[in-house]
Amino acid sequence: MTALPVVVMGVSGVGKSTIGRGVAQRLDVPYVDGDALHSQHNIDKMARGQELTHADRGPWLDRVGRWLAAHEAGGVVSCSALLRRYRDIIRSHAPDAWFALLTAEPSVLRDRMHNRDHFMPASLLSSQLATLEPLEPDEHGSMYGNDSIDFLVNEIIADAKCY
Numbered sequence: 001m002t003a004l005p006v007v008v009m010g011v012s013g014v015g016k017s018t019i020g021r022g023v024a025q026r027l028d029v030p031y032v033d034g035d036a037l038h039s040q041h042n043i044d045k046m047a048r049g050q051e052l053t054h055a056d057r058g059p060w061l062d063r064v065g066r067w068l069a070a071h072e073a074g075g076v077v078s079c080s081a082l083l084r085r086y087r088d089i090i091r092s093h094a095p096d097a098w099f100a101l102l103t104a105e106p107s108v109l110r111d112r113m114h115n116r117d118h119f120m121p122a123s124l125l126s127s128q129l130a131t132l133e134p135l136e137p138d139e140h141g142s143m144y145g146n147d148s149i150d151f152l153v154n155e156i157i158a159d160a161k162c163y
Contacts, residue, residue, distance in 0.1 A: 003074025004097070005077075006099075007076075007097050009078075009087075010101055010132070013104075016102060018149060019078075021076075022153040023157060027157060029076060030075045031077070034060075034078050037077075038060050039059065041056070057086060062089060064077055064090050065091070065093025102146075142159045144156065
């Protein structure tokens, strides 16, 4: 069975990169951290504590979708994909994408963000939490809580192969 394109999504600090790498490794497919697909302009803007606009995100989301589409045998990308319309942009390139929405308590997220070396400051977490639109019933994907890495990787793989 060919692996589906998987997007491990959620707000900053939720574990997208760790879980995404684990899913890709287990499926033996390529992985890319969506942060690597951001323009330098976007990275600099977030590092200054400024929120990205929809216009800032559009080209980035196109790159995410094109990356998934280029990996026909399957691929995994970690990407915030906070809004339905952002996920729609990704799906315009990779219509079979499976979205794994990771969640955690805000206090857990803040602790993680304060204890890592990343351009995204914890000051932007509140806006991300306010912006997040959960997956809708017609979107291919599932929501996952703050469980162990192995549990989440296994659940995402099982669920993504089931639709």
